[in-house]
Amino acid sequence: MKAQDIMTRDVVTVGPDTSIPEIANIMVEKHITGVPVVTDRGEIIGMVSQSDLLHRVEIGTEGETRRMSWFRNLADANALAREYAKAHGLKARDVMSRPG
Numbered sequence: 839m840k841a842q843d844i845m846t847r848d849v850v851t852v853g854p855d856t857s858i859p860e861i862a863n864i865m866v867e868k869h870i871t872g873v874p875v876v877t878d879r880g881e882i883i884g885m886v887s888q889s890d891l892l893h894r895v896e897i898g899t900e901g902e903t904r905r906m907s908w909f910r911n912l913a914d915a916n917a918l919a920r921e922y923a924k925a926h927g928l929k930a931r932d933v934m935s936r937p938g
Contacts, residue, residue: 846870851876851880853875854918854931855931858891858928858933861873875896875934884936884937885935886933890934
């Protein structure tokens with residue numbers, strides 16, 4: 839199997855000022871687990887994934903990977919993303935993973 843066999847060709851992107859609730863809604867609607875963050879010129883400057891929305895200091899889940907892993911298997915990941923987005927008004931630039 840090659841990456842091209844499983845990758846999506848219609849990539850959904852967001853801008854650096856896209857709010858976390860907007861990103862969570864996009865992920866839920868498109869059934870995706872991450873989005874590239876791009877500039878107005880289309881340059882990729884980062885990536886926001888579900889884990890960026892779930893493991894946050896503000897909600898006390900930082901470093902709880904082992905404990906949260908069993909919970910994520912039981913809970914609807916989309917519901918968790920919506921719950922997080924509802925509680926925080928951050929932008930993509932604040933939570934995205936950056937290259938390098």
